[in-house]
Amino acid sequence: MQDPHRNAHPQAPGSAGLLPSEQPVQLVDPDGVHRHDDRYPLPDGEALLAAYARLVLGRRINDQANALVRQGRLAVYPSSHGQEACQVAAAVVLEDRDWLFPTYRDTVSVITRGVEPLQVLTLLRGDWHSGYDPYEHNTAPQATPLATQLLHAVGVAHAAKLKGEDTVVLAMCGDGATSEGDFHEALNFAAVFHVPVVFFVQNNEYAISVPLKNQSVAPSLAHKAIGYGMPGERVDGNDLAALLAVLGSAVDRAREGHGPSLVEAHTYRMQAHTNADDATRYRTQQDVESWVPRDPITRMRTYLRGLHLLDDDAEARFAADAETTAAHMREGLNTDVDPDPQELFAHVYTQRTTQLAEQSAQLRDELSRTDG
Numbered sequence: 352m353q354d355p356h357r358n359a360h361p362q363a364p365g366s367a368g369l370l371p372s373e374q375p376v377q378l379v380d381p382d383g384v385h386r387h388d389d390r391y392p393l394p395d396g397e398a399l400l401a402a403y404a405r406l407v408l409g410r411r412i413n414d415q416a417n418a419l420v421r422q423g424r425l426a427v428y429p430s431s432h433g434q435e436a437c438q439v440a441a442a443v444v445l446e447d448r449d450w451l452f453p454t455y456r457d458t459v460s461v462i463t464r465g466v467e468p469l470q471v472l473t474l475l476r477g478d479w480h481s482g483y484d485p486y487e488h489n490t491a492p493q494a495t496p497l498a499t500q501l502l503h504a505v506g507v508a509h510a511a512k513l514k515g516e517d518t519v520v521l522a523m524c525g526d527g528a529t530s531e532g533d534f535h536e537a538l539n540f541a542a543v544f545h546v547p548v549v550f551f552v553q554n555n556e557y558a559i560s561v562p563l564k565n566q567s568v569a570p571s572l573a574h575k576a577i578g579y580g581m582p583g584e585r586v587d588g589n590d591l592a593a594l595l596a597v598l599g600s601a602v603d604r605a606r607e608g609h610g611p612s613l614v615e616a617h618t619y620r621m622q623a624h625t626n627a628d629d630a631t632r633y634r635t636q637q638d639v640e641s642w643v644p645r646d647p648i649t650r651m652r653t654y655l656r657g658l659h660l661l662d663d664d665a666e667a668r669f670a671a672d673a674e675t676t677a678a679h680m681r682e683g684l685n686t687d688v689d690p691d692p693q694e695l696f697a698h699v700y701t702q703r704t705t706q707l708a709e710q711s712a713q714l715r716d717e718l719s720r721t722d723g
C-alpha cells in the first residue's frame with residue numbers, strides 16, 4: 352500500500368538509490384592499479400592522459416603561488432596541493448556553456464576552466480575585484496564567504512531551467528561549509544525546484560583547525576543528500592579516474608533533467624589552510640605523511656606508465672608546459688601595479704548608493720590633500 356505520509360511533491364523520489372556507496376568509489380588505487388566498478392566505467396586513456404597533464408600543471412601552479420606569497424607578491428594563497436585531482440575533474444567534466452562556482456581554494460579549477468592565471472591571481476594579490484570576467488568562461492568569482500556561492504549556483508541553474516537551456520551548474524564547497532545555513536538552503540531549493548546542479552564537496556578533513564569529527568556526525572557528508580531528496584555519492588578524491596567518472600555521471604544526470612545531486616570527494620589538505628595558518632598546532636606531521644602514498648599525481652602517473660600511455664617525452668612536455676605557466680605567473684606578479692583606490696567603489700552597485708558616493712568623495716578629498 353502507498354505510504355499516505357509520503358511527500359506529495361511530484362518529483363519526490365523514493366529513498367532507494369539516494370544513499371551513497373558504502374566506500375568511496377575508486378577506479379585506480381594508490382598503487383596505480385585499476386579497480387573494476389560495475390556502475391562507473393573507467394574513462395578512456397586519452398581523456399586520462401589529457402587530465403593528467405592538467406594535474407601536473409595544477410601542482411606547479413600551487414607551488415609557484417606559494418613561492419609568490421613568500422616573496423610578498425601575493426597576499427594570500429589557499430593551496431590545493433593534494434587536491435589537484437578534484438580541481439581538474441571539476442572543470443573537465445563541464446561543457447563551455449555550463450557554469451562553475453568555485454571557492455577561494457579552487458584556483459586550479461578556475462585555471463583549468465580556461466581563465467588566464469594572472470587574472471585569477473589578481474584577487475589574491477588584492478588589487479581588483481575577482482580579477483576576471485565571470486561571463487567569459489562561465490565561471491563565477493571565487494567565493495570567500497563560505498557556502499554563499501551554492502545559493503548563487505542554484506539561482507543560475509533555476510534560471511537556465513526556466514529559459515529551457517541545457518546548462519549544468521557545478522558548485523564547489525569544503526567539508527566545513529556543509530555546516531553553513533546557506534548549504535542547507537541551497538540543497539533544499541535545488542531539490543524542490545529540481546534544478547540541474549551538482550554540489551561537489553571536497554572533504555579535505557579540515558576547516559582551518561577544525562577536524563571533520565567536530566564538524567559532523569553524519570555517516571558521511573554525502574549522506575546529507577538524502578535528507579533533501581537527492582542522491583549522494585562518495586568518491587576517492589585523489590583518484591582522477593573515479594572523479595571524472597562520478598562527477599561526469601552526476602553532470603549527465605543533471606543535464607538529462609533528473610535534478611541535483613551531491614558528490615563528496617575524500618581528500619586531504621596537504622598544506623596549511625593558507626600562509627596565515629600554522630597547521631602544526633592542530634595536526635601531526637605523521638597525519639600528513641600518511642596521505643603522501645595516496646598522492647593523486649603519482650597514482651595516475653603509475654597507472655598511465657603501466658599502460659604505456661605516458662612516456663618520458665610526454666612527461667617532459669607536460670613539465671615544460673607547466674614551467675612556462677609558472678614563469679608567466681612570476682613575470683606577471685613581479686610587475687608592480689598602480690591600482691586607483693577609487694576602483695574600490697566601482698562595480699558594487701549599478702547605481703551608486705548615497706553612502707558609497709560620500710565615502711568616494713571623502714577618499715578623493717583625502718588623496719588630493721596627500722598628493723598636494
Ligand SMILES: Cc1ncc(C[n+]2csc(CCOP(=O)(O)OP(=O)(O)O)c2C)c(N)n1
Pocket residue numbers: 456495496497524525526527528529555557558559620624
Ligand atoms: C561565512 C563564513 N564564516 C567563516 C569564514 C572563515 N573561514 C574561512 S575558510 C574557513 C574554513 C572552511 O573550511 P572548509 O569548508 O572545509 O574549506 P577548506 O578551507 O578546507 O577548503 C572558515 C571558517 C568565512 N570565510 N565565511
Ligand SMILES: [Mg+2]
Pocket residue numbers: 525526527553554555556557558559
Ligand atoms: Mg575543508
